[in-house]
Amino acid sequence: MRSKSKKFVVAMLIFAMLGLGIVVNAQDATTTLRIGTTYMIDTLGPGSGYYGYDIRGLFYETLVEAADNNNVEPGLAESWTVSDDGLTWTFKIREGVTFSDGTPLTAADAAWSINWIIENQVVSMVSYLAFVESAEAPDATTLIMNLSEPVSNMISSKLLYVYILPPHIWEGKTAEEIAEFNEPESTIGAGPYHLVEHQPDEYMILEANDNYWRGQPPVDQIIYQQYSTEDALVQALAAGEIDLAKVLPTSGVQTLEQTENVQVIKTTGLNFLQLSMNVSEDGTQPASMRDPQVRLAIDHAIDREQIVTVGYFGLAEPAEILFPPAMAQWRNTDIQIVPFDIAEANRILDEAGYADTDGDGIREDADGNPLEYRLAGPDSDAYYPRILEIISDGLSQIGISALPYTQSTESLTVLQVDYDYDMILWDWGIDADPHFLTSVFTCAEMADGGWNDTGYCNPEYDALFQTQATATSDEQRRDALWKIQQMIFDDRPWIILVYPQAISGYRSDRFTFDPNLPNALLKWGLFTGFSIVQ
Amino acid sequence: MLEVRGLSVDYLSNGTALHAVENVSFKVEKGRSIGLVGESGCGKTTTMLSLLRLLPADGRIVSGQILYDGMDLLQLSEHEMRGYRWNRIAIVFQGAMNALNPVRKIGDQIAEAIQLHDRLDNRETRQRVGELMEMVGIAPERARQYPHQFSGGMRQRAMIAMSLACNPDILIADEPTTALDVMIQAQILDLLQQLQSQLGLSIVLVTHDLGVVAELCDDVLVMYGGKVAEYGDVDTIFNNPAHPYTRRLLEAFPDVDSPTSTLASIPGYPPPLDNLPAGCRFEPRCYRKTDLCTAVSPDVIEIKPRHFVACHHAEE
Amino acid sequence: MQFDYLLRKVFFAVITLIVVIVFNFFLFRILPGDPVKLLFRNPRLTREAQELIRVQFGLDKPVWLNIERLSAGDIPGALDSQFTAYIHNLLQGKLGISFTNRQDVGEVLSERVWRTVLLVFSGELLAIVMGVVVGLVAAWKRGTAIDSAALFIGLLTWALPTFFLGIILLILARGILPTGGMVTPGLAEEGTLEYWIDVGRHLILPSLTLAVVSASGYMLIMRSSVVEVLSEAYILTAKAKGLSNARILFSHALKNAMLPMITIIALTLGYVVGGAIQVETVFSWPGIGRLIYDSVAKQDYPVLQGAFLLLAVSVILANLTADILYSVFDPRVKVT
Numbered sequence A: 001m002r003s004k005s006k007k008f009v010v011a012m013l014i015f016a017m018l019g020l021g022i023v024v025n026a027q028d029a030t031t032t033l034r035i036g037t038t039y040m041i042d043t044l045g046p047g048s049g050y051y052g053y054d055i056r057g058l059f060y061e062t063l064v065e066a067a068d069n070n071n072v073e074p075g076l077a078e079s080w081t082v083s084d085d086g087l088t089w090t091f092k093i094r095e096g097v098t099f100s101d102g103t104p105l106t107a108a109d110a111a112w113s114i115n116w117i118i119e120n121q122v123v124s125m126v127s128y129l130a131f132v133e134s135a136e137a138p139d140a141t142t143l144i145m146n147l148s149e150p151v152s153n154m155i156s157s158k159l160l161y162v163y164i165l166p167p168h169i170w171e172g173k174t175a176e177e178i179a180e181f182n183e184p185e186s187t188i189g190a191g192p193y194h195l196v197e198h199q200p201d202e203y204m205i206l207e208a209n210d211n212y213w214r215g216q217p218p219v220d221q222i223i224y225q226q227y228s229t230e231d232a233l234v235q236a237l238a239a240g241e242i243d244l245a246k247v248l249p250t251s252g253v254q255t256l257e258q259t260e261n262v263q264v265i266k267t268t269g270l271n272f273l274q275l276s277m278n279v280s281e282d283g284t285q286p287a288s289m290r291d292p293q294v295r296l297a298i299d300h301a302i303d304r305e306q307i308v309t310v311g312y313f314g315l316a317e318p319a320e321i322l323f324p325p326a327m328a329q330w331r332n333t334d335i336q337i338v339p340f341d342i343a344e345a346n347r348i349l350d351e352a353g354y355a356d357t358d359g360d361g362i363r364e365d366a367d368g369n370p371l372e373y374r375l376a377g378p379d380s381d382a383y384y385p386r387i388l389e390i391i392s393d394g395l396s397q398i399g400i401s402a403l404p405y406t407q408s409t410e411s412l413t414v415l416q417v418d419y420d421y422d423m424i425l426w427d428w429g430i431d432a433d434p435h436f437l438t439s440v441f442t443c444a445e446m447a448d449g450g451w452n453d454t455g456y457c458n459p460e461y462d463a464l465f466q467t468q469a470t471a472t473s474d475e476q477r478r479d480a481l482w483k484i485q486q487m488i489f490d491d492r493p494w495i496i497l498v499y500p501q502a503i504s505g506y507r508s509d510r511f512t513f514d515p516n517l518p519n520a521l522l523k524w525g526l527f528t529g530f531s532i533v534q
Numbered sequence B: 001m002l003e004v005r006g007l008s009v010d011y012l013s014n015g016t017a018l019h020a021v022e023n024v025s026f027k028v029e030k031g032r033s034i035g036l037v038g039e040s041g042c043g044k045t046t047t048m049l050s051l052l053r054l055l056p057a058d059g060r061i062v063s064g065q066i067l068y069d070g071m072d073l074l075q076l077s078e079h080e081m082r083g084y085r086w087n088r089i090a091i092v093f094q095g096a097m098n099a100l101n102p103v104r105k106i107g108d109q110i111a112e113a114i115q116l117h118d119r120l121d122n123r124e125t126r127q128r129v130g131e132l133m134e135m136v137g138i139a140p141e142r143a144r145q146y147p148h149q150f151s152g153g154m155r156q157r158a159m160i161a162m163s164l165a166c167n168p169d170i171l172i173a174d175e176p177t178t179a180l181d182v183m184i185q186a187q188i189l190d191l192l193q194q195l196q197s198q199l200g201l202s203i204v205l206v207t208h209d210l211g212v213v214a215e216l217c218d219d220v221l222v223m224y225g226g227k228v229a230e231y232g233d234v235d236t237i238f239n240n241p242a243h244p245y246t247r248r249l250l251e252a253f254p255d256v257d258s259p260t261s262t263l264a265s266i267p268g269y270p271p272p273l274d275n276l277p278a279g280c281r282f283e284p285r286c287y288r289k290t291d292l293c294t295a296v297s298p299d300v301i302e303i304k305p306r307h308f309v310a311c312h313h314a315e316e
Numbered sequence C: 001m002q003f004d005y006l007l008r009k010v011f012f013a014v015i016t017l018i019v020v021i022v023f024n025f026f027l028f029r030i031l032p033g034d035p036v037k038l039l040f041r042n043p044r045l046t047r048e049a050q051e052l053i054r055v056q057f058g059l060d061k062p063v064w065l066n067i068e069r070l071s072a073g074d075i076p077g078a079l080d081s082q083f084t085a086y087i088h089n090l091l092q093g094k095l096g097i098s099f100t101n102r103q104d105v106g107e108v109l110s111e112r113v114w115r116t117v118l119l120v121f122s123g124e125l126l127a128i129v130m131g132v133v134v135g136l137v138a139a140w141k142r143g144t145a146i147d148s149a150a151l152f153i154g155l156l157t158w159a160l161p162t163f164f165l166g167i168i169l170l171i172l173a174r175g176i177l178p179t180g181g182m183v184t185p186g187l188a189e190e191g192t193l194e195y196w197i198d199v200g201r202h203l204i205l206p207s208l209t210l211a212v213v214s215a216s217g218y219m220l221i222m223r224s225s226v227v228e229v230l231s232e233a234y235i236l237t238a239k240a241k242g243l244s245n246a247r248i249l250f251s252h253a254l255k256n257a258m259l260p261m262i263t264i265i266a267l268t269l270g271y272v273v274g275g276a277i278q279v280e281t282v283f284s285w286p287g288i289g290r291l292i293y294d295s296v297a298k299q300d301y302p303v304l305q306g307a308f309l310l311l312a313v314s315v316i317l318a319n320l321t322a323d324i325l326y327s328v329f330d331p332r333v334k335v336t
């Protein structure tokens, strides 16, 4: 997603990637974990919230849950089965679970929640229930979901985001009321914490749910404190005002590593930096941009090592493939990457007939139009202009002129949805499940409001996408996904540049987090080896 | 009572010293008034400001003495000097437009001087302000008004009332009537004359109006180009002028009773300070000049008792 | 002061307000792009869901007039637009619901406005005091080393980026003063003494930063104003009266020199509710400035409209206050 949505996806990513074991030692006093963040939550209600999923996850339970290493573990559903045709899912709902207000949670509540989301088109969740026609609860521990088409990532992705909610809070509310209900009661769920105080854009205080089904949560209180900038997080962590910051800027690493009692965690996760290439049939880009050979030459001319050093202070890895290593389950390891090779890039362009006919140092296409492109990036961070500069330098060596400039993410988004650009640099954070990421390149996403930012439209690709979406076995899905990665690599609507490291930090004088336990920062991590230092 | 001896004042301008006043001496005697005449730029205002040590930042008194009852004011500390200002020597400036603070009431501005020097309580002060305003012919109620509510003549009266606040011995009036209309001018001058006799003030009246001098003053000091041209009592100067400049001034005023004529009737201009003649300052405009005048600046000499002239040809 | 004068000023204020209300509506709608597309560009949102939001927020209606209905002669239908909804709501005192957090804009603003006023007011006040005092001293000591030092430091802080200064102060005070926010969460009950002490501790750095960057402006204006006043004849009169330097400065020069400052101060304070985006950002101060900044990025029209209306009202009031104050301070101003 673009930098904006990057926030929430990074949150999910961190949620999914940082298994921070927290061990509590203090017995009598209230234990508090203070988390610094640059964003918290937009709405308290689950119906219209678009970010703050790590916090929402503490309020509400789901049928299944993201655990270590992108695995999925049982949540409210102890076990499940799917019919051979992939259309009927049966879940066994855990017994003895209660909502944080003490009301028991049964399969009927789970069925009610799913039907409620579908009936009310609850915008934040309804898309995950695509193809689900209805849910029913024949008894207190059985939930049955009826689908119209098989969904391959039901467990690995979709159900991770569907909250089971208390009917007595939400029953009878209109769509508008659901969207606008913003009282603390709207956070009642079966999760390990519930909300005590919320000051928008300032802080949230969460208290442990003593009835939580997994047992007593390990810290009594969690405080989220919001800072406006990531730099402020660095200072707050160094000052000991917060115990944990999940997203820190690479520029803060040096300071923090030299600060006593601060431990920095670097992980390569579910994110990458990429260059979107406008390949749209009705875009405003020069025709040469649609030539795959030009894009291949550009790929050869980008010095990724330098991007890592200059753009990220070494805290990144050169990248080529759409799926980062963290998606090992689906990642195509056969792809032959293209090396940084200016000579080869020049050779490709020569061969493709782009010569500098007028001797101005810039090649022209057959119609005499120069290979001159707009090279844009967001202005939201200092590393973007540095990286744009590196790319532009490389391109100048192969007779391509690309003037780098930065703009607000909002204006770039506007340009991009209109295909009014040539090349744009973006940061992406993604789900562990590849469904959304691969949907971006489908023709359907070119419609208004869609995600296809390059105008890439290929029926062969769409067929592969369909296969991975409805596959009934992992092997079948993996096969389609490998082909997808190869196809994107060869066609280059995107050129993947680097996998940046995600930086987190915590106060080692207050908590110890095991950096070798990479998963689920809070909800999962809290119950799988988290420790408090004296 | 006040004796100025050999006063010289320079203005520093871009590192060069301009001699605005040179070797000026005169006396202000008790109860007598002296008129200071000369064209614009002759150094009259500079001389007056020097008496109170109020020269602007670029002005320097380079030599001379200002003796007040034998005490040299130039040797006093700034703090001691403040005790002389207004209390002994008060001044009414040229052009009353901005001499009063626009945002403070007239009465308060008068009261301020009284309280500073005379330590009266509030009631006494108010009463004194009332007396002073009556003395200059302004209704005491108007003490509560602001300067902009006064006409020009009224403002100058208020200034005069203010100047009398601490019963000074000497009142300096630097062209007190310029910018006022003729009727008002006469009224103000009458007022000054009346106050002088009533209070036994010594007045130093700076003007370029010889008619006024003849009417009001006992002594006359004629300045030209920052120097004394001629100095003596009113009869001597008017009846037996010895300096060609004085004569020219008097000729420009054939009728003493018609003070409307201007000094512009003398051909030429006073010398600019950055280009003073080597000899007599008046030499370029003088009808009697000789080679001596061009080469040597004449000293001030007492040609008759109490009649001082700076001219090589004074006794001819 | 004449009633007539006041009435006319108020009349013009009301006219201005009406213009602002209309302008306010169109101002944000000329931003490129579509708020729903931008705001909800989110994989959780299907296209149907986006359409739903559009309807919920009335963004499916025409902005100004429904031309089609108009040509069909359907006047009420033609008037069913975003603009009429906006005016209708406004007349009922409603500022609408925020696109982003679905909260009542009036509530959002009223919650934040006092925080911003607290920050900007204290910062500007400090700046005014520093600026006036230093400007006065510099003017009095014109041409001396003190004057040059004041000018140099003034120009330096004036040129200093707020961000930079803020971060420097933040790093210097790390561990001594809080790095951000307005309160320490969960420390004290709102309204208690402890709470206010905590707020005060959080306020120091941001208001100091704001004060340092804006003081130089006041200082330079004050200095030149005093220099001008000191050349006036009434200052010479005051000297001739035998007044001490301090008295001349404070009872004759200051009031006159403050006259141009009054307008500047009143107008600055009018912008107080607009917040200080940079300072609020560096120190994570949850004020109006940041709200406006974030809302522009998200094209949250209702919040922007509300915030700008608030700003406009306060600027208009500040102008009115400046006029009235000026006539109080300067007896020469004829209030007719």
Ligand SMILES: Nc1ncnc2c1ncn2[C@@H]1O[C@H](COP(=O)(O)OP(=O)(O)O)[C@@H](O)[C@H]1O
Binding pocket: B011, B012, B013, B018, B020, B038, B039, B040, B041, B042, B043, B044, B045, B046, B047, B056, B058, B059, B273
């Ligand atoms: N502040 C000053 N700096 C430099 N020159 C000055 C200053 N004030 C007066 N002068 C010059 O000194 C000379 C005498 O001025 P002034 O005393 O005002 O003359 P008058 O009062 O006779 O008109 C003039 O040539 C004038 O230009």
Ligand SMILES: [Mg+2]
Binding pocket: B041, B044, B045, B046, B094
């Ligand atoms: Mg003069």
